[in-house]
Amino acid sequence: MPPLFRPEVAENKQSQWLGKALLLKGWPPWVTALLTAGFMIALLIFLIFAQYARRITVSAEVITQPHTINLFSPVEGVISQLLVSNGQKVIAGTPLYQLDLSRVGQTGNASTTTLAAINKQRHQLDDIIAQLENNKRATLSNLQDQLDQYQQAQTGLNKMVASAADGLNAMRITLDSYNISLRKGLINTDQLNNQRYLYYQQQSSYQNLHAQAIQQSLQISGLQSAKVTKSSDFDNQISQSRYQQQGLDRELAEANVKNLLLITAPAAGSISSLSVTPGQMVNAGDSLVQLVPGNNEIFFLVAWLPDESRPFVTLGETINIRYAAFPSEKYGQFPGKVISIADAPSTAQEMKDYLSAPRNSSGMITGSYFKAIIGLNSASVTWHQQHLALTSGMQAQTTLFLEQRPLYQWMLSPYYSLKNSITGPINE
Template identity: 20%
Template sequence: MSESLFRKEALESNRTKMIGSVALYCPPYRWLVISIVALITVSIALFFVFGSYTKRETAVGELLPVGGVLTVSPPVSGTVVNLSVTEGESVHKGQPLMEISSEVATSLGRTRHMVADQLEMQRSRLQADLAALDTLNKEAILGLKERLVLLQSQLKQTEMQRKQRIRQIELARVQLDKIQQMQKEGYASNTQVEQQETNLLDTDTRLQETTRQQLDLQQQIAQTYQQLREQPLNALNQRHDMQSKLSNIDQQLAENESRRSVVLQAPQDSVVGAVLTKQGQIVNAGQSVVSLLPENGKLQARMMVSSRSIGFIQAGQRVVLRYQAYPYQKFGQQYGRVAEVSRTALSPQEVATLTGNNEVREQHYRVVVELDKQDILVYGKTEHLKPGIALEADFLIDNRRLIEWVLEPLYALGRRSAS
């Protein structure tokens, strides 16, 4: 019989453990927590699957009439002496808007006024000369005809004298022959022969003088005929010369008046949007003094979109508008649709000219948006929108589910791998 080294009580005591058996404790609301976590997880999953996000491109612009804003500027510098219109007034094409005077006063007085008076005097004299030109032409033709009749009468008389001289020469030669015959027979002296020869020479000299007078008269008659033919042409040339001088004076008068006073007129039927000057104010050439709006013109939003953002913007796209004059936090956002996108990009210089923004460094496209409404509800009242209101626009260019946006990098990687 073998005996243990330790007593039975010691062995029993060693078997006793200080820690009891393991028991799992589950609180009574554990299923509620599990349900909430599961619901949140499912909601997030559903949100990513069925939720969507719209990508937007933002641009800034302003409201402008469909026909654009017309600005009227004077061609010369001067003082506004007569302001004929007020803001909001309807004007017709050609209606005077204002008169601008550039009259300069010196020690001699108003110089342009004096120049105008001198030109008017010259113009009056030329008009009087032009009116008398027909009478002078008729008188000149009548005088030439009378002179022609007189010359022809003198030519006839000269012809008669010439015939008489020829007859006298014939008689003198016959007489000389007789005296020479009588001298041979001794009945006439040498002195008688010499006298008869001298008489013949005198008669021949008078014939030559008469012939010279006849030729001179024929030349004068030919010249008179030539003057008769040229007189209408000369009168016509004088008329053209006077008319040219009159046109030159009229041009000088117009130029003097344009420098002296300019009347600005409405280029078309429109409404005065703004009068940018006042009577008595000095304005510079090219300075905008009146802005005109088309009558009953609808407004549209015009903005410049950078070439980096223009890719997905196209006609018919929905646009969200926020007018700076009416904060959208209080008066809400407005809507419109893209009506037009320019086909060519505008250079930074062209954008600066159109918008006045000189900080543009890249090309832009002009986008025109047609408004859904031409008014806005402000504190319960409908207010018509005004040209020139600045705005921000969000172009809704791409709408996708959230899961597609999350997985877009994987899609892109797959497309690159496939290509």
């Protein structure tokens, strides 16, 4: 069947405008070319002269100067007594905890039994030393009394010897005069012999007295020597007993340490936190207390710089800081200044004491990191004129500004990487 209308009529109806349309004349080609050229020139100028500083974000942690002191349990035991409280000011040597290290067996507390036995031995040695000192005093007093008596007798005997010597001299003079008288015929021989007999009798008495005086002197010397010897013997015995006593004192001190151990403050400061309570069992290495040294806390930030950023970070450089406790969406960023950078990478032993140290998924510290100390301006840690309090251990993120290049160099970074990968050996 042929169509009802001609095809030309249908096409005409479809091509007719249903409303009014405003037809504009197109841009001239020279305008389009000029705008395109201007845009390309502006883009090139921007890429050539505009610069961008590469930046990285590293983890950081708030610390105090001096650092917060963490005290750990040196041995396994039970907390028997808590001697301080949170926030308390302490001085160096102040007892903080009393740790009970005693062991209990079927016969009772082994440490208490050992202490009782050592104390008993020590008391016995005290009695022995006291008895030796009493014996020493009594013996030396007895010897001194004998010595005094002999010295008094010696004094009298010396006088008798001197008197006998005078009498002997007088008898010798008389005997000489008798000899002269005999030659003159004034006396006979019997009278001379009688006088000579008296002289020899006086001489014998003098010699006996002199020998007795020598014997007395020897006895006095013997008593003096005996006094020194006895005193030395008693002193040796007392010294041996005191040496044994010192050994017992050492054993007593060791037994006391094995029984009770005092955890003391190594420096003056304030108690930040107490980790355990009385009656709680602790193992060697368990945390006991945190101590903030000093009275005026000075806050710093410790940051860990990866090795690729170390050459570009300089002393005095300003960085941006974002604290985890103060979200940057609300509080913004805070300034800081680099005041110290380590010249050598930090060891894993040093980094493990910081929660902010970079770690992999298994908790291990890998790679080289340089320790940087960031100075904080306490006046700048404010928000709407409200001071924000910092505490040691707060986590933070820091933004470091590294090398600065034109934008086109950053755009060509893939080219540089490709160039380095295809470049052959470099000859010096």
